[in-house]
Amino acid sequence: GIASSIACPDQELDTYSWVSKRLESHQFVILGKVVSGAIHNLQPPRTGTTSRSVRSMAELLELIEESQQDYRDLSFQSVTFEVIQVWKGNENHLLTVRNRVVPGQYGRYLEVGETYLVFGQTDKDGEAVVTAVCGTVENRDRAEDKISALNELTAPQ
Secondary structure (H helix, E strand, O other), X not given: OHHHHOOOOOOOOOHHHHHHHHXXXXXXXXXXXXXXXXXXXXXXXXXXXXXXXXXXXXHHHHHHHHOOHHHHOOEEEEEEEEEEEEEEOOOOOEEEEEEEOEOOOEOOOOOOOOEEEEEEEEOOOOOEEEOOOOOOEEXXXXXXXXXXXXXXXXXXX
């Protein structure tokens, strides 16, 4: 039914297993404080139809995964993080990412001054991309369990 199509993957996993999978599948994992966040809303190209087709969450997630240029550029927030901790990837003190948001459909804007645990990807142009959906971007105060798991998973053997 509808509910199952918008279910996030791996909801049934315990935190440790979930984090372990995300650590493997994402190019960078950081804890960072947002120092700037400019929102860009570009209008979709005009097509013959007046009504906007409504997409299912499953279709949206597929589009996001494919990082289709025309789609991902419609609405995003350019977010710069002051990097507090790195578990994977990024070596820079500041990291700017493209946070993909389709207002009212998926994702969310990140707030300047807030600190987030971020699991992100690098697109084909080498740009850092995140989508705040299904727990991959979370406020630090809600992410203690994930942070503990990350520390455990990345501890020197």
